[in-house]
Amino acid sequence: MLKRAAVVIALTAAVLPGRQVHAQEPPSAGTILAKSQQAFFYAGSDMKARVLMTLTSASGQKRVRELTMLRRNEARGGEQKYFMYFHQPADVKGMTFLVVKYARKDDDRWLFVPAINMVKRLAARDASQSFVGSDFTYEDVSGRDLEADGHTLLREERVGSRDCYVIESIARSPAQYKRKLAWIDRNSFLPIKEEYFDAKDELFKTFSADEVAEVGGVPTVTKRTMVNQKTGHTTTVVFTDVAYGLGIDADIFSERYLREPPRKWVQ
Amino acid sequence: MRPRLTPQRLPEWSTRHPRLTIALTAALTALFAAWLPGMRTDTDSKNMLPATSDVRVLNDRVDQWFGLHKDMIVVGIVRERGIFELDALESLERLTSAIAGLRGVVSVDVTSLTTADNVVAEGGMLRVEPLLPRVPETPEQMERLRRSLMGNPMVVGRLVSEDGTTTAVYVPLERGANGKVVADQIRDLLARERTAGLQYFVAGDPVARDTFGAEMFRQMAVFAPLAGFVMLIALHFMFRSFALSLSIMAVAMVASSWSMGLLVAVGQPVHIMSSMMPVFLMAIATDSIHIFNEFYFRLRETSDRRQAVLETMEAVGAPVRYTALTTAAGFGVLALGGIIPVRVFGLFVGFGTMVIRLMSFSLVPAVMMIVPDRTLETASRREDLQAGASRWLGALGRLSIRHPLAVLAAGAVLLAMVATGIPRIRINNNMIHWFKPQSPIAVADRVMNAKLGGTSLLHLVASTPEAEGLKDPARLAYVEALQREVETDEDVGKTVSVVDLVKRVNRVMQEDRPEQEVLPATREIVGQYLFLFGMAAKPATLENLLDAESRRANVWVQLKSWDAGAVERVVGRVEAYTKSHPPPALTVQPAGIAYFNLVWNHEVLKDMVRTFLVALVVVLAILVVSFRSLAWGLLSFVPLLFTIALIYGAVGLLGKDFDMPISVLSTLSLGMAVDFPIHFIRRYRQRLAEGQSVADALVWTVARPGKGILRNAVLFSLAFAVMLASSLTPYITVGLFIMTMMTLSAVFTLLYLPALVALRPVRRAPANAGFAKEG
Known part of the structure; x- marks a missing residue:
């Protein structure tokens, strides 16, 4: 954990001098993305948030998924654990979902189905798998192995009030996209905008970080949207009650707590 | 003759200024033709119904609810000894990803064994992944795969055939993509796949529809000029004057240019129906033959060329005007119908017909003025009532006058025999039948329908008033019962719904035993199963079956036939079932391409039948008015009725469907089959007015204007015989139909009108005095 904190400090230090850094050689695409992953998926030692996902179809039909998400970073090589408790839709209230994410192998996933009182292990599948039927994939939610793509820093560009690096990533191993463009904030290293291109090099998906807030000093994307440009289907995700460094116990992330969600964290 | 009669002045003027007339016509034609380069084509027969029509709006909505795509191509891979072999599955894998990379294809929704979601239990773990995540390497693995797929009701009949010899790739097309273009690209990919013993087939509605559209335009570009060329040669044999023969073709081309040009000018796209305008106008333009026919006879009788032309125009002017009028009316009536491209077609062919009429009185006389003397002399020498066709036509006329009852009785017997076919006519349309049985499209469709659930797709949308209502097990059970009911139809090969999915999840969540493939007991379990499935599968898999609010479920019904009649039967079955088994707060609405075809069939074809009947009445009214006599009007109607009754009787007896091509031809036949009687009766009455006896006048009419009719x-027939060489059956139908129609109409006119007139008590027509003035 100390190491993690050290990284964050180092990052902050690297970013703060701003102009001076600008005048020098820009960092490599790989470095920028590594910092970005850190800021976007690994912020804090752990994290808790109430997540409201709104799925809107092209015809305007809306579906809602509301969940409490607990995330804990493990010490070893980027391993993370996610615990999710579903509040909505109504007929799935009480379903819980546990994901253990490894850097170099498939996730482990368990799901508790209260209606039949059963915990079932789910097999992970390809990278393009949708997260709970939304326009976000599991990779969009928890990150993709950086070495699975080749990256190039194309240019720097302003998006709104932010100076961004524009990085092109070309998939080396199977992905939902063939090519991806990311606009990464020079200061927070959060992705501000992303464009995904399919095998035919047609734009099919766009990401935008719509709201960014400081939570306990950590820049956090509190509202984000993914639009499927081919179907017009949209998913908006709003984070509330975000908190970092809560000291969430490691054993929360176990089958026992799937059946009996921890009251302390899940209301 | 009254001075105000401008129609008579037109030939006078144009015979006085023949070169100016020709120049003016050319200039005007150039003006209209200038629009032609701006032509837009619309080869999609779907557009016969406007985008705002109920069925298209419904289908658009259903597509949105369930994330469906308008059009789907089905690619079949067949190996008779079985598809479960390494090389075959590898070929499938290669093809699936190559097809997903094609432009116009919705890549993410290309469905085959390698992409379709399957829910399986594996050592206590639930796995949702493509049915064929990786091609098995060992025979044991292959056997396990085969067994698991063949035991999966969501797969058998859809992705794998029951006998294990066939697998399919379903290729959804992006909006606006052309099915033929994508199918051609797929065929290119298939040509590169050279796996031994594998056969590949490309089927599906968009392939047939867009191939037909494209082929129709292409073949029109071949057959219209070809028919014109054949006609030109035939005309040359008849009239021995290249200039005159060419002028008939010129009339057709002028009319085509004017009406096509105007069509483009008003911003209409050239639809598959209007693409046939040139051929139809060419057919109609041949009416000018009557002018030449008479002109050659007249030339023998008078030495002054201009005199001969003007006399000719006076003699045939009225019939030419009225045949044009009835033809234009026959097409014009189409404008009363509800189908916009049909209205456009009717209006513009009507317009073209009037252009032809105009040309008959201007361009044709002008050309007759400038043809070199020598050509005409040699040619007209052959026109003699005592020679050639006229001679045996005269004999024929005498025969029917002498034995009118026998002739009529023979006709009545023939009519009675064939007319029994009329009630048997089936109004039905089947696009696959527009291709020859041995064509790749028809073969592909046949093979795929024999092996798999069917290439024609019907959706049954079950809706509840309540959100989340379709998670209710009782409603799901009803949907399942409806599936079983629909499956009893011989043409339904396969149905899939969210019920199959829920049952599947229920099974794998438990011990994965076949008897556990049933619906769970509570709404809550259904909801959580579906959520669970949604967490693991591609969103589209569930979305295609259940809308976002779980208010509507989509039952996929695969039909083995593109017959509108088959769809009608299935829809009827659903209606009957929901009546006898009232559903639990559930309504069922058919949709999808198969339903569209059914509605299209009803709307377009029934509209055609309606307008056809109206056209019959309108034409009769025109005849009665123009002859100023109900009796003559009815009489001139007889050959038309005979012709139509015989043709449709034969259509019924042969079991040929009354389909799109036949329905278009109906109106054409009306306008044209009535031409011959008009010429006959007009000329006969003129002859009679000149003081001949009934018998003499009849024989003369059969021999002289009759020769024009025969010509x-x-x-x-010659021109349209060309179409028999087409690869599209509608063109063959058009060719055969017109050949038969014109022959029958000519025979009935020349044989039955004399007999009928001979039977009538001899009486001078009261309107004699009117002949001259009517013109």
């Missing part, structure tokens, strides 16, 4: 019929 017209032969010309038609």
Whole structure:
């Protein structure tokens, strides 16, 4: 954990001098993305948030998924654990979902189905798998192995009030996209905008970080949207009650707590 | 003759200024033709119904609810000894990803064994992944795969055939993509796949529809000029004057240019129906033959060329005007119908017909003025009532006058025999039948329908008033019962719904035993199963079956036939079932391409039948008015009725469907089959007015204007015989139909009108005085 904190400090230090850094050689695409992953998926030692996902179809039909998400970073090589408790839709209230994410192998996933009182292990599948039927994939939610793509820093560009690096990533191993463009904030290293291109090099998906807030000093994307440009289907995700460094116990992330969600964290 | 009669002045003027007339016509034609480069084509027969029509709006909505795509191509891979072999599955894998990379294809929704979601239990773990995540390497693995797929009701009949010899790739097309273009690209990919013993087939509605559209335009570009060329040669044999023969073709081309040009000018796209305008106008233009026919006879009788032309125009002017009028009316009536491209077609062919009429009185006389003397002399020498066709036509006329009852009785017997076929006519349309049985499209469709659930797709949308209502097990059970009911139909090969999915999840969540493939007991379990499935599968898999609010479920019904009649039967079955088994707060609405075809069939074809009947009445009214006599009007109607009754009786007896091509031809036949009687009766009454006896006048009419009629019929038949060489059956139908129609109409006119007139008590027509003034 100390190491993690050290990284964050180092990052902050690297970013703060701003102009001076600008005048020098820009960092490599790989470095920028590594910092970005850190800021976007690994912020804090752990994290808790109430997540409201709104799925809107092209015809305007809306579906809602509301969940409490607990995330804990493990010490070893980027391993993370996610615990999710579903509040909505109504007929799935009480379903819980546990994901253990490894850097170099498939996730482990368990799901508790209260209606039949059963915990079932789910097999992970390809990278393009949708997260709970939304326009976000599991990779969009928890990150993709950086070495699975080749990256190039194309240019720097302003998006709104932010100076961004524009990085092109070309998939080396199977992905939902063939090519991806990311606009990464020079200061927070959060992705501000992303464009995904399919095998035919047609734009099919766009990401935008719509709201960014400081939570306990950590820049956090509190509202984000993914639009499927081919179907017009949209998913908006709003984070509330975000908190970092809560000291969430490691054993929360176990089958026992799937059946009996921890009251302390899940209301 | 009254001075105000401008129609008579037109030939006078144009015979006085023949070169100016020709120049003016050319200039005007150039003006209209200038629009032609701006032509837009619309080869999609779907557009016969406007985008705002109920069925298209419904289908758009259903597509949105369930994330469906308008059009789907089905690619079949067949190996008779079985598809479960390494090389075959590898070929499938290669093809699936190559097809997903094609432009116009919705890549993410290309469905085959390698992409379709399957829910399986594996050592206590639930796995949702493509049915064929990786091609098995060992025979044992292959056997396990085969067994698991063949035991999966969501797969068998859809992705794998029951006998294990066939697998399919379903290729959804992006909006606006052309099915033929994508199918051609797929065929290119298939040509590169050279796996031994594998056969590949490309089927599906968009392939047939867009191939037909494209082929129709292409073949029109071949057959219209070809028919014109054949006619030109035939005309040359008849009239021995290249200039005159060419002028008939010129009339057709002028009319085509004017009406096509105007069509483009008003911003209409050229639809598959209007693409046939040139051929139809060419057919109609042959009416000018009557002018030449008479002109050659007249030339023998008078030495002054201009005199001969003007006399000719006076003699045939009225019939030419009225045949044009009835033809234009026959097409014009189409404008009363509800189908916009049909209205456009009717209006513009009507317009073209009027252009032809205009040309008959201007361009044709002008050309007759400038043809070199020598050509005409040699040619007209052959026109003699005592020679050639006229001679045996005269004999024929005498025969029917002498034995009118026998002739009529023979006709009545023939009519009675064939007319029994009329009630048997089936109004039905089947696009696959527009291709020859041995064509790749028809073969692909046949093979795929024999092996798999069917290439024609019907959706049954079950809706509840309540959100989340379709998670209710009782409603799901009803949907399942409806599936079983629909499956009893011989043409339904496969149905899939969210019920199959829920049952599947229920099974794998438990011990994965076949008897556990049933619906769970509570709404809550259904909801959580579906959520669970949604967490693991591609969103589209569930979305295609259940809308976002779980208010509507989509039952996929695969039909083995593109017959509108088959769809009608299935829809009827659903209606009957929901009546006898009232559903639990559930309504069922058919949709999808198969339903569209059914509605299209009803709307377009029934509209055609309606307008056809109206056209019959309108034409009769025109005849009665123009002859100023109900009796003559009815009489002139007889050959038309005979012709139509015989043709449709034969259609019924042969079991041929009354489909799109036949329905278009109906109106054409009306306008044209009535031409011959008009010429006949007009000329007969003129002759009678000149003081001849009934018998003499009849024989003269059969021999002289009759020769024109015969020439017209032969010309038609020759031109349209060209179409028999087409690869599209509608063109063959058009060719056969017109040949038959013109021949029958000519025979009935020349044989039955004399007999009928001979039977009538001899009486001078009261309107004699009117002949001259009517013109």
